[in-house]
Amino acid sequence: MSKPKVLISDALSPAAVQIFKDRGIEVDFQPNLGKDKDKLAEIIGNYDGLAIRSATKATAKIIDKATRLKVIGRAGIGVDNVEIPAATAKGIIVMNTPFGNSITTAEHAITLMLALAREIPQADASTQAGKWEKNRFMGVEITGKTLGVIGCGNIGSIAADRALGLRMKVIAFDPFLSPERAKDLGVEKVDLDELFKRADFITLHTPLTEKTKNIIDAAALAKMKKGVRIINCARGGLVDEQALVDALNSKHVAGAAFDVFVEEPATSNVLFGHPNVICTPHLGAATTEAQENVALQVAEQMSDYLLNGAISNAVNFPSITAEEAPKLRPFIELAEKLGSFAGQLTESGIAKVQITYEGHVAEMKIKALTSAVLSGLLRPMLGDVNVVSAPVVAKERGMVVDEIVRAAESDYESLITVTVTTERQERSVSGTVYADGKPRLVDIKGIRVDAEFGKSMIYVTNEDKPGFIGKFAGLLGDAKINIATFHLGRTKQGGDAIALVEVDGAVPADVLAKVKALPQVKQVKALVF
């Protein structure tokens, strides 16, 4: 296997480069490339991994050109610069580093709050201009004031903690904040209108979503206390910038400090130049400590995935630890092959897939295994599907996917059963993994077998009558097709029977047609794994 190749297209700490190299991964460090989308589109096809911050926009167009890309790693938190559905549809894992820069960003919010309270940037500019305007600047005290935190997740809760240390009263609006957590943090959970009504300072710490877009608009501003100060270190678009300018002009809002903007890079903005506005160029995460943290973490995570299949902090796939990955791998292979077996036999639309996990396997990462079943199932029909994209593709096609988890009921320590319901029939196939780590088929439509998945196989369903096996083997021999393994099973004497034969090389269509024409044969299929 050739070395995986990673492109770093944003200004990550060089610590990331070293990690990739130490792990045996080839790395191209082009810290300004992210800004040049044409160049990025031109070369992205050469890489297995893409490491970014916020300047690179991993759009559907770029992703479309990323023919061998397996993972996008965001050295930071927000992944709004990545088109996740496009990445998922192409089977690309998107991962971030959800904690590495939280403290630093919370500290930036607190810094901006204090800078607003005392007009530090304005006073600095005036003093250094030789004006000594001692009487122009009159600040407000922080102690005893109320800070309203909108979004009390990782960063919001650190900001709240720091504000409490400054002897502020902290109130928070976050629909997902439990009363217990609020109590632990020492904040008062309130609804949004109450926060607007009571806060002297408001700091935003939510992602930008349909729900949070313009969460502070003209109507919200009107509900706020006169003299409120607003800090946004989360995402541009949470605040309606023009409405804020109007409120600043009318002095309803006393000041605003913004690190993020609707359009970035923000080289012009309606907020710029207002005397009561402080701006920084998306510096929330910009400390040596945070940048080192996120760079190291993203490089480790991406290397783990590219080299061992371990997945952490993926936003579009369940996590699989480095310890779990080797144990899970043979079951992923089994799941994919069972799916593929069912998929290759299915000729009409699939309405429902039921996957039953029994025994040890029921305690593993079911979501990952189900994704593997679906990818195996869909690939024969749709081609370019993998474990990341399969669940979305299945959903788009209206397939019902049921998972059943239960204790071992069979002779096997672990058993996976895939039951596919089409418009015409229901078909079940079960498999296990033995101690040798190889996946085995153990049951097909209720008929017991014990077969490995060969590269090239012939599957026959027939009536259990004398004469079939000899004729079948004879036909293969005449066609110079060498039989590697031969498995038979039947429901009962004279009932339904199956033959599953591994052969060397592909099976020509005319040979299949001759097998099909044998009197006892009901169905015949060439399968490839």
Ligand SMILES: NC(=O)C1=CN([C@@H]2O[C@H](COP(=O)(O)OP(=O)(O)OC[C@H]3O[C@@H](n4cnc5c(N)ncnc54)[C@H](O)[C@@H]3O)[C@@H](O)[C@H]2O)C=CC1
């Ligand atoms: N300026 C910068 O350089 C940086 C900005 N960020 C941004 O900060 C934001 C917050 O990051 P984290 O705290 O790590 O995220 P998080 O996911 O830990 O917290 C976000 C919180 O927002 C809450 N939330 C979601 N919808 C809400 C709504 N409609 N109203 C109120 N609350 C809502 C969630 O329940 C959650 O508790 C993200 O947008 C991230 O991209 C993060 C790092 C650096």
Ligand SMILES: O=C(O)C(=O)COP(=O)(O)O
């Ligand atoms: O981590 C985040 O969400 C950030 O916004 C930080 O962005 P950056 O890596 O500094 O471009």
